[in-house]
Every structure is written in C-alpha cells, then in structure tokens.
Amino acid sequence: MHLCAGVILMLAPCLVASLDKQKVLGNLHKMASLPCPEQCSSELIWTRFQNQRDVLVRCNGGSCWSKDGFDLPDEQYLKGNSSLTMLKADYSLRGLYMAKCGSETICEVVFTLSPQVMSREITPGEPIDVYLPLTDRVEVSFTASDAAQPSDLQICTVDNEKIQIISPDYKERASRINILQIKAGNVSDSGNYTVRDVTNEETLAIVKVHMREEKPCPDCKQDRAMPAWGITLIVVLVILLIVAGLVIGYLWKEIQQLRGESADRHQMTENANQHQQHGMNGMNGRNPEDVEISEDTALSNHQH
Numbered sequence: 001m002h003l004c005a006g007v008i009l010m011l012a013p014c015l016v017a018s019l020d021k022q023k024v025l026g027n028l029h030k031m032a033s034l035p036c037p038e039q040c041s042s043e044l045i046w047t048r049f050q051n052q053r054d055v056l057v058r059c060n061g062g063s064c065w066s067k068d069g070f071d072l073p074d075e076q077y078l079k080g081n082s083s084l085t086m087l088k089a090d091y092s093l094r095g096l097y098m099a100k101c102g103s104e105t106i107c108e109v110v111f112t113l114s115p116q117v118m119s120r121e122i123t124p125g126e127p128i129d130v131y132l133p134l135t136d137r138v139e140v141s142f143t144a145s146d147a148a149q150p151s152d153l154q155i156c157t158v159d160n161e162k163i164q165i166i167s168p169d170y171k172e173r174a175s176r177i178n179i180l181q182i183k184a185g186n187v188s189d190s191g192n193y194t195v196r197d198v199t200n201e202e203t204l205a206i207v208k209v210h211m212r213e214e215k216p217c218p219d220c221k222q223d224r225a226m227p228a229w230g231i232t233l234i235v236v237l238v239i240l241l242i243v244a245g246l247v248i249g250y251l252w253k254e255i256q257q258l259r260g261e262s263a264d265r266h267q268m269t270e271n272a273n274q275h276q277q278h279g280m281n282g283m284n285g286r287n288p289e290d291v292e293i294s295e296d297t298a299l300s301n302h303q304h
C-alpha cells in the first residue's frame with residue numbers, strides 16, 4: 001500500500017489497494033490455497049505482484065493452463081471458484097499474488113510461511129544450534145526464559161555469507177554454517193531464539209532452548225553414577241544368592257538322603273554282623289571302614 005502513497009495515488013494499481021489483501025500462512029513443502037471466491041467469466045490470470053508478466057495460471061473459455069507448481073482445475077474454475085493452489089510452498093514463493101479477471105483485479109493474497117517452531121534440550125557446555133531457514137538478511141534475537149534478563153536481545157544479523165555480530169557477548173561464541181552456533185551453552189541461555197526475515201519483517205523460526213539443570217555439588221556426579229554399577233552389583237548378588245540357595249537346598253537333600261541310607265545300612269550292617277558274629281571273631285560292625293564290606297555281605301546274604 002505504501003507504494004501507492006502520494007502523487008501516484010490516481011494510478012490504476014492504487015485502486016487495487018482498496019481490495020482486502022488476504023493473508024495466507026502456509027507450511028513449508030506443503031500445499032497451500034490462495035483463496036479467490038470470485039467468479040470470472042472472462043480471462044482469469046494469476047500472477048505475482050513482483051513479476052506480472054510471469055503468468056502462473058490462465059483460464060479462458062472453460063479451461064485452465066497452469067505453470068509448474070501451481071494448479072487451478074477446470075471444474076473448480078467453472079464452478080466460479082478462482083482460488084489458486086500452490087503445490088509445494090517454500091520461502092521463494094512468499095509475497096503478494098493477484099488474480100485479474102479481464103482488466104480488473106479481483107483478488108490479492110499475501111502468502112507467507114508460518115514460523116517453524118523447534119524445541120531443543122541442551123546440556124550445559126554443549127553448543128546451541130539455531131537453524132536458519134534462510135540466510136538472506138535475517139536477524140537472530142534471544143529472549144531468555146529467565147524474566148530477569150532483557151528480552152529480545154539482538155544476537156546478530158546474517159546477510160548471505162556475511163555475519164555481523166551485534167552483541168559483544170556473542171563475539172567469541174557465535175559462528176555460522178547455515179546454522180547459527182553458540183558455543184558452550186549455559187543455564188542462562190535457556191529461552192527462545194527467534195530468526196526474523198529483515199526484508200519481509202517476518203518470523204521464520206523460533207528455537208525454544210531448555211538447558212538441563214546441573215547440580216553444582218561435585219558429589220552429585222558420583223551419586224548419579226552410582227545406580228549404573230550399583231544395580232548391576234545388586235543383580236549379581238541376587239543371582240549368587242539364588243544359586244547358593246539352590247545349591248544349599250540340593251546339598252541338604254543329598255545329606256538327608258545319605259543319612260537315611262546310612263541309617264538303613266547301619267540297620268543292615270547290624271543284621272549282617274549278627275549273622276557274621278558266629279563265623280568272624282573280633283569284627284567290629286561299628287567301624288566305618290567295614291560298612292562297605294558288611295553291606296556286600298549283607299546283600300549277598302539277602303540274595304541267598
């Protein structure tokens with residue numbers, strides 16, 4: 001509208017200014033519709049304000065032609081809907097679009113992309129990467145989560161290859177490789193990093209950074225390291241206890257069994273001794289060394 005100010009107020013494009021410019025927010029790489037609900041019974045032409053000789057869509061006599069990346073289906077046009085479809089939105093497609101029916105401008109639409117909002121969790125000491133969707137005349141500013149810090153602190157501007165650091169606090173820490181990297185993140189760096197397009201006065205991206213709090217006491221590290229090996233140790237101990245329990249249980253059973261058997265053997269030995277006492281003098285059945293022999297004898301005695 002400011003283009004039309006003053007002397008040139010009477011020129012044709014200025015009349016257009018009376019049209020309500022509709023603002024459309026698209027999403028990067030997504031389809032977007034530039035609305036124009038007007039019916040056009042003569043030739044309909046969509047162009048961009050910045051290059052009106054570059055026709056995006058032309059509808060005439062019931063059918064439409066469209067440039068790559070744009071669409072206006074014939075049926076939609078015949079139904080009296082002159083809306084233009086942008087197939088894949090990107091930053092280069094931002095700007096003012098106009099639809100002309102014959103010589104009359106029927107619609108004006110300002111197309112922009114909604115800001116990309118990202119969240120990052122950063123450990124103190126790690127660098128903070130601020131993604132720059134564009135590097136053509138953008139500005140990065142910072143608003144700390146901590147309300148005590150000044151808000152909207154301008155960090156730098158980027159103009160293609162040139163980066164100009166404005167805040168002296170960032171002279172040593174900021175550098176650019178299609179991201180703005182701020183080295184050695186600190187708790188006080190928590191907050192919103194906003195990337196603005198200076199030319200179009202638009203917000204391109206907001207990077208919300210949350211720094212993980214680190215406890216200052218040196219013992220905390222050990223406390224936190226503890227569970228890792230502590231849990232392993234506990235698991236190993238529990239397994240050892242279970243194994244030991246099983247072994248003890250098994251041995252106990254064995255011992256009980258042996259005791260039972262030796263009691264039996266004892267019984268048999270005594271029986272055998274009673275038989276043998278007649279033939280063998282001085283043989284002591286209670287001597288453990290004799291149990292084996294006595295048993296054999298006892299068994300053979302039973303077999304007979």
Ligand SMILES: *[C@@H]1O[C@H](CO)[C@@H](O)[C@H](O)[C@H]1NC(C)=O
Pocket residue numbers: 033037076081082083084085
């Ligand atoms: C006009 O067409 C566009 C694109 O196909 C569609 O999104 C919109 O809803 C249509 N408007 C009406 C009023 O039918």
Ligand SMILES: *[C@@H]1O[C@H](CO)[C@@H](O)[C@H](O)[C@H]1NC(C)=O
Pocket residue numbers: 117143144145146191192206208
């Ligand atoms: C950061 O941005 C979000 C929106 O994306 C907003 O809700 C929040 O209040 C902002 N925080 C600060 C500290 O400005």
Ligand SMILES: *[C@@H]1O[C@H](CO)[C@@H](O)[C@H](O)[C@H]1NC(C)=O
Pocket residue numbers: 186187188
């Ligand atoms: C982190 O920030 C605080 C406050 O801004 C400052 O006092 C401290 O020295 C900083 N720490 C490091 C490691 O830079």
